[in-house]
Amino acid sequence: MPLRRAALAASLLLTAVLVATGLTTPTLAAPAPDRALLSQTAERRAPLPYVALGDSYSAASGVLPLDPTAAVQCLRSTRNYPHVIAREIGARLTDVTCGGADTSDFFTAQYPGVPRQLDALSRRTRLVTMTIGGNDSGVFINAILRCGAEGTAALGRGNPCQRRYGDSFVRTIRRTTYPSIVKALRGVKRAAPNARVAIIGYPWILPRTRGCFPQMPVARGDVPYLRQLQTVLNDAVRRAAKATKVTYVNLNRVSEGHDACQRLGVRWVEPVVAGTNPVIVHPNALGERRMAQQVIRRMRLG
Template sequence: MRRPLLLLAVLVLTATGLVAPTAATTAPRAPAVATSPAPPLRYVALGDSYSAASGVLPPDPAAPLVCLRSARSYPHVLAARTGARFTDVTCGAAETGDFFESQHPGVPPQLDALSRRTDLVTMTIGGNDSGVFIGAILACGVAGVSSLGRGNPCEQQHGDSFEQTVRDTTYPSLVRALRAVHRRAPSARVAILGYPWIVPRRDGCFAQMPIARGDVPYLRSLQRTLNDAVRRAARATGSTYVDLNRASDGHDACQPIGTRWVEPILLGTNPVVVHPNARGERAMARQVVRRLRLR
């Protein structure tokens, strides 16, 4: 009687799921399928000196000397973090026109680096167009020295001419350049960065940035207008805008070493003044990673 009862108990428990089936009744496992890793991103970096990190050491040994390209630029940081197959054609002082034409002898147009196989494109561009952005900083610096830092001599001399040039000339040039990028690299994600703040909201630091106190808000407004032109051009062309306004606030050229992302005209650590330092370039790379959700 015990053996039939035991067999009956096992059958009941098995049917109710309280006893696991034996190995003989277990379904065979499917063999593991090996998966190949995803191919690396084909990444092309375009743009001006903010993309090239001009003045940040060490220089990129593969770059033309005239481009002042650094091995610690935000594109280099991005490429290292993502393991991308990386092409860098950034060049100091580049304008949107240098996307289409050679900037220097032996330096091809930047658009030549793109192809239908490109996966990712980044850039900062527009600040040198018409000499507006950097030209305004230099003009305001001269005016600030002449007034010994008092008043707003630069605004009095130039009024809204700089901002009007950004709206009327720089903006359409940005749209043209971005559309050309999309035509050359139709499958790529295209990201264009704004420029990190160069001066604080008010007061300034006349010893390091020779801008008259009243012209600090004037230059801040000009940069806001430039970044807004970049943002609008990105939206008009289906590109991604990487906003640095909030992230870079409090990291302008008037801040101490270790806090600032941009070096001042005097007493800075970068031989190319009013440009991002290595800390600023790393911060720009972080914003691209977050905005594009790159791994």
């Protein structure tokens, strides 16, 4: 028998023996799927669970159209910066922003049927944003309203608001608003321990000097006074973010030149007189879009 045929016959004989004795090479079972890896992959593919908290600057109060899912008192817009962010990054948004909210509304119901804002958070939440603090103790909004009344009575001359109220507003922000923001941020982090959290500063409402009486009925000498007050408020927000290891989105530089005294299409905040937002001294749709862009850039969400 030729050598090749002999080798082939021997090979066939060996195979037959192995089959008969059950010693054939076993079929390797497919490895069990890595459940942790599958879970991580599924999580990456699922929309990011995003919760938006905060006040009227977060809610875009007065900007149409209104969000039909929101309580009417909240005046929440579907064009607010949380909605813009969610559309841009494909997140699953839970929006509980509400006009008039202050930090206490994180912990207690703001209105009947409007739960405390922290109830929207959970361990599944992965992103949280907010603008908050401007309504605390009524100090910032009241300062604008009171200075507007003083400026109107003075026909835009002098600094009647500063002479009447001095540093009382600033003291309230430093002594009351700042610790309240810290408390709110700590509450957020406890309720959403797996989330990235950002707090956004307030865009400039007034220019550095002069103003634009009567569109913004603040006396010329009180414009730097209110501008400094907003500087102190934004600094309180920044310091609270640092104290709680939360991301601070600074709007000071990018909103310069976009205050309520600028023309339509440039300004991010609407003035008291001849504005497009019935909720005066609040952002317009352009301002909300620009705020969203800063959050996306600062948080590297794009």
